Amino acid sequence: MTNSSATAHSLDDVAVLMPAYNGQADVDLTLASFSENALIHVLIVDDGSTPPIVAPAIPNMQIEVLRMPQNGGIERALQTGIDALAQRGFRYAARIDAGDRSVPQRLAKQREFMELHPQVAGLGMWTQVVTREGKPLFMLTPPAEPNEIRRLRFFRSCLAHPSMMLRVDAVRAVGNYRAAYPSAEDLDLFVRLMARYDCANLPELGLYYELNEGGISATKRRRQVSSTLRLQLRYFNVTNLYDWLGLAKNLLHFVTPYRALQRVKRTLLAPRAGH
Template sequence: MTNSSAAAQIPLDDVAVLMPAYNGQADVDLTLASFSETAPIHVLIVDDGSTPPIVAPVIANMTIEVLRMPQNGGIERALQTGIDTLAERGFRYAARIDAGDRSVPQRLAKQRVFMELHPRVAGLGMWTQVVTRAGKPLFMLTPPPEPKAIRRMRFFRLSLAHPSMMLRIDAVREVGNYRSEYGSAEDLDLFVRLMQRYDCANLPELGLYYELNEGGISATKRRRQVISTLRLQWRYFNPVNPYDWLGLAKNLLHLVTPYRALQRIKRLLLAPRASR
C-alpha cells in the first residue's frame, strides 16, 4: 500500500499529533520522544486540567503546543476541543496517540501517503504491539485492513486501535466530532458514525506500541466502557450480521468477567503473535 522510501519524502505540514493528557508528565515526554519522522512534526497536547500543568518538552524536529483546559472534563471533551482547535489552525489530519504509548519511525508519513491516495478513508489505523509499563511485549493486535471487514466486525473485535489512528479532521467534524454521550467508548462512537459516510482502514504493519496501563480508562472505567459499547451495539444493531450477534454476546460476557481475567485470556490467546 505504501513504502518507507516514498513516506520519507512526504511533508507533514497538514498533520498534527493529537494527544490528550491528564497529569503524567513523564509519559508525555516518553511518547513524544518516540516519534521519528524526516519532516518536522506538529503536536497539540490538550492538558485536561493537570496538576501541575503539562509542560511541552523540547524535542528536535518537533513543534509542540499545549492547550490547557480550565478543569478536568474527561477525554471526550479534550479530544473534541483538540479536533476543533486543529481545524482552526488549518490542519487536515489528526494523528492520535496517548501518553505512555510509543510510535514507530515514519508512522505519520506512511499514514499520510495512504490517506492522500484514498480520499474516502476518514480514519486509518495500524497494527499495535501491546506492552507492559516496562516495555515487555504481551500480544499483538492485527485487525483487518479492508474497510468492508472492519465495518462488518466493528462490534465483535477491536478493528481500529484508537491511539494508532490518523483521522481526516473535516470528516470527524462533519459527523459530529467526539461526543460525551457514550462515555469511555468515544472512539467506537466516532468510528461507527464515520463508517456511515466514509471508510476506515488499517495499514497491516506495526505502527504503535500500546502500553497496557492498569490505571488507564480500559481498566478504571471498564464497566462504563462496556455499558457504553452495549448501548452503541443496540443503537446500530444489524440483525443480519452474525458478527453483531457475536459482539453482543462477547460484551455481555465482558460485563460479568473481571478485567484482569480478561487480560490473562488475551495474553494466552494472542501471546504467540508477539514474537512475529
C-alpha cells in the first residue's frame, strides 16, 4: 500500500471519511487541502449525488467512492462508511465534510495521540470557522480533557465533528452512527462513546470549518435542536449543573432565529483588535 518507511506506513490504518451529496467542487477543494508525509486513504460516501461524485486525481492520495443507491441522509451515509472501513481493515476514520479544509499533518498528529491513548475513541482538534470565501470568523477552542468534555457535553459543542478521528471498532461497538436523532447524529454518537471510552481534543488548530448557510445547521436547525433536546433529556444528569444550563441554552436556541444566533456568536468569538 505504501513504501516500507515507518513514517509512510503510519497512515495505512487511517482513512478520511467524507459523506458527500452533490458539490463536486467542494469535495475537490477539501481533499486537496490534506498534506501528510504518507499515502492518504480516502473513502467518499456519495449519498445519491446527481451527477455522481467523481474521485479527483490528487498526488499522494488513494480515493474510493462508495455510491449509495439513493439519497438517504448523512446518518445513513456515515453508518455505511464506518462499516465499509471496518470491512477494509482500517482502524481509524478521520472525519471531514465537503467544503472544509484540513491543516497539514492533521492525520499523523491525531493518529499518534490515539496510539498513545488507547482509551480515547474520538479525538477532535481546534477549529477556525471561515466564510465560503475563506475569511476567518471565529475560533472554536473547546477543552482537551475527557472529563471536562463529559461535564460540558450538553452545554457547548466540545467536539467539532469534521475535525474528529474515530476508532472504527469503538464506533461499531456502541452501535455506529444512527438516524434516531436526525441532524444530531454526531452528538448522539459522542454521548454513547463517552459512556464506554474517552473523547478528547488536541489543543491546536486542525480544521478550517466553512460556515455554510445551506448546511445542516442552517437548513435543518429546528430538527437539530429538537434532536439535541431529546438527547439531553435521555442522558440528563441532575447532579451536573452544566446539564441544566445546556437544557436552558437549547430551549433558547429553539426559539431564537438562526441568523441572530450566528451574529451573537461572531460578536463574542471574533478576534479582538491587537490580539
